[in-house]
Amino acid sequence: MKIVNRKATFNYEILERFEAGVVLTGSEVKSVKLGRADLGDSYVKIINNELYLVNTDIPKYKYSGEKEYDPKRSRKLLVRKDELLLLDSKLKQKRLTLIPLSLYVTRGRIKVEVGLGRGKREYEKREKEKERTLDRELLYESRKYVV
Numbered sequence: 001m002k003i004v005n006r007k008a009t010f011n012y013e014i015l016e017r018f019e020a021g022v023v024l025t026g027s028e029v030k031s032v033k034l035g036r037a038d039l040g041d042s043y044v045k046i047i048n049n050e051l052y053l054v055n056t057d058i059p060k061y062k063y064s065g066e067k068e069y070d071p072k073r074s075r076k077l078l079v080r081k082d083e084l085l086l087l088d089s090k091l092k093q094k095r096l097t098l099i100p101l102s103l104y105v106t107r108g109r110i111k112v113e114v115g116l117g118r119g120k121r122e123y124e125k126r127e128k129e130k131e132r133t134l135d136r137e138l139l140y141e142s143r144k145y146v147v
Contacts, residue, residue: 001032002104005039010125012099012117016090021078022053022103022110027064032110034061037103044077044098044114046088051077053100053112077112090116 008014024032031037042056053075060069079087090096101113 001035002102003032003035003037003039004102005042005100007040008099008101008115008117011120012097012115013120013124014099014101014115014117015096016116017101018079018083018114018116020051020112020114022112023076023078024058024110025066027061027066027069028058029110030064031058031061032103033105039100039103042100044100045074046084046091046098049084049088051079051084051087051098051114053077056100056103077114087116095119 036059038057040057043054045052045054055072056075057071059071060066087098091098096116096118099115099117101115103110103112105111
């Protein structure tokens with residue numbers, strides 16, 4: 001099961017990618033394995049020399065007995081110390097943001113692919129959309145004349 005954040009690639013130019021583990025409760029793991037998670041408005045933040053996944057919506061597992069469950073709580077990410085220091089220095093030097101790109105299962109563990117991205121300007125998004133439209137029209141025209 002792989003949950004992809006489509007908004008991330010549209011709104012950001014991804015410069016670098018890396019993998020991190022996520023600290024979850026048992027019912028959250030079951031919910032993610034069923035494919036019930038939303039990375040749309042989420043981001044990654046460094047708090048007290050630790051990475052946190054903020055604003056990710058993992059709905060409550062339907063058979064869970066938890067009474068007070070917060071689906072948008074901050075979840076800790078597991079990375080090596082040298083990776084964290086490298087990311088922290090890059091974030092301070094340039095106008096970059098950490099964005100979760102996808103959430104997936106590897107050997108029974110939930111992992112997050114995090115990207116170091118630079119925000120796209122509005123005109124860059126319009127140009128990209130224009131290129132896609134032209135490519136789509138060109139493909140349609142080429143199919144029209146094939147017998």
